[in-house]
Amino acid sequence: MERVPLEKKVLSENDRIAADLRARFQEHGVFCLNLISSPGSGKTSLLECTLGAFPRHDRVAVLTGDIQTENDAIRLKRFHFPVKQITTGGTCHLDARMIERHLADWPLEDLDLLLIENVGNLVCPSSYDLGEAAKIVVLSVTEGEDKPLKYPSIFFKSDLLVLNKIDLLPYVPFDINAAADNARRIHPGIEIVKVSCLTGAGLHEWMMWLEQRRRAQKQLVQQPVG
Numbered sequence: 001m002e003r004v005p006l007e008k009k010v011l012s013e014n015d016r017i018a019a020d021l022r023a024r025f026q027e028h029g030v031f032c033l034n035l036i037s038s039p040g041s042g043k044t045s046l047l048e049c050t051l052g053a054f055p056r057h058d059r060v061a062v063l064t065g066d067i068q069t070e071n072d073a074i075r076l077k078r079f080h081f082p083v084k085q086i087t088t089g090g091t092c093h094l095d096a097r098m099i100e101r102h103l104a105d106w107p108l109e110d111l112d113l114l115l116i117e118n119v120g121n122l123v124c125p126s127s128y129d130l131g132e133a134a135k136i137v138v139l140s141v142t143e144g145e146d147k148p149l150k151y152p153s154i155f156f157k158s159d160l161l162v163l164n165k166i167d168l169l170p171y172v173p174f175d176i177n178a179a180a181d182n183a184r185r186i187h188p189g190i191e192i193v194k195v196s197c198l199t200g201a202g203l204h205e206w207m208m209w210l211e212q213r214r215r216a217q218k219q220l221v222q223q224p225v226g
């Protein structure tokens with residue numbers, strides 16, 4: 001009986017901090033993305049490919065969340081952009097306060113793009129706004145094409161579905177068109193890119209999406225108010 005009001009209170013407090021973060025991101029022209037998937041779908045791999053494609057002087061930073069270990073931060077630091085691990089110690093999602101705390105010593109005026117890798121989980125992260133401009137859901141071809149129907153919330157809330165590991169399609173019974181149809185049943189407007197972080201297939205489309213959205217946000221910020 002007590003659980004519902006408490007959960008509501010936690011979420012509304014999270015929403016308040018997330019709204020504050022979103023306003024600060026907009027004020028400083030920071031484009032923020034929140035990457036969500038099951039463990040092992042390829043979030044860190046996609047970030048490795050993405051950071052590897054950016055010029056060294058690009059104003060990009062990464063926050064990467066996990067229940068335990070600094071492993072993902074170690075993988076991502078190789079690209080010489082600022083990276084911080086957020087270790088949740090058991091919590092199955094990132095929340096806005098964790099983002100706020102880990103950004104405290106990163107001046108936002110030095111950033112254009114903030115990439116957040118959420119904790120591997122298709123359920124809990126979908127309830128926690130982090131102040132991002134868009135959520136991105138990653139689904140790999142070994143997970144089953146029914147996942148958008150089973151975990152609708154995250155597919156409904158994401159602007160983009162990255163279908164990863166397409167290099168494995170010859171070896172697994174995964175119907176990629178059915179996966180895309182299922183995602184569109186939940187969210188008709190969802191955009192979809194099909195990639196392989198291993199071979200590099202489709203990564204150009206992903207980078208195009210990223211750059212287009214980044215530019216669109218910049219134009220929005222530069223437009224005079226009124």
Ligand SMILES: Nc1nc2c(ncn2[C@@H]2O[C@H](COP(=O)(O)OP(=O)(O)O)[C@@H](O)[C@H]2O)c(=O)[nH]1
Pocket residue numbers: 037038039040041042043044045046120164165166167168195196197198199
């Ligand atoms: N075959 C194949 N393996 C991949 C691909 N992307 C990632 N992997 C592998 O999948 C595993 C999990 O990837 P990781 O990026 O750590 O997933 P995360 O838990 O979502 O961050 C690793 O062994 C990766 O090498 C891909 O496109 N194709």
Ligand SMILES: [Mg+2]
Pocket residue numbers: 043044045072117
């Ligand atoms: Mg990872």
